[in-house]
Amino acid sequence: MLSILNANYTNDYKILLEFSDHKKGEVDLKEFIFNGKIKPFKELKNIEKFKQFKVDYTLKWDDNLDLAPEYLYFKTFENDSSFQKKFQEWGYL
Numbered sequence: 001m002l003s004i005l006n007a008n009y010t011n012d013y014k015i016l017l018e019f020s021d022h023k024k025g026e027v028d029l030k031e032f033i034f035n036g037k038i039k040p041f042k043e044l045k046n047i048e049k050f051k052q053f054k055v056d057y058t059l060k061w062d063d064n065l066d067l068a069p070e071y072l073y074f075k076t077f078e079n080d081s082s083f084q085k086k087f088q089e090w091g092y093l
């Protein structure tokens with residue numbers, strides 16, 4: 001089962017992630033937070049709140065906000081053609 005092993009804030013709304021398959025990449029969540037339709041995540045527009053994530057299987061913030069590790073994997077590697085089949089199986093494409 002996919003999970004996040006490590007996460008480090010880099011800048012803006014970007015986080016460097018290491019997944020349980022040992023792949024590493026940077027995810028940019030700015031578009032999701034500012035233009036997404038999930039209202040509870042709007043509070044993460046406050047960059048100081050955004051930076052206060054923790055790793056517990058996935059990324060979590062206060063108030064029980066979290067994102068599925070599969071979604072984070074997709075957002076991290078969505079432009080990598082070698083992952084397209086997997087993303088289709090997961091329903092992201």
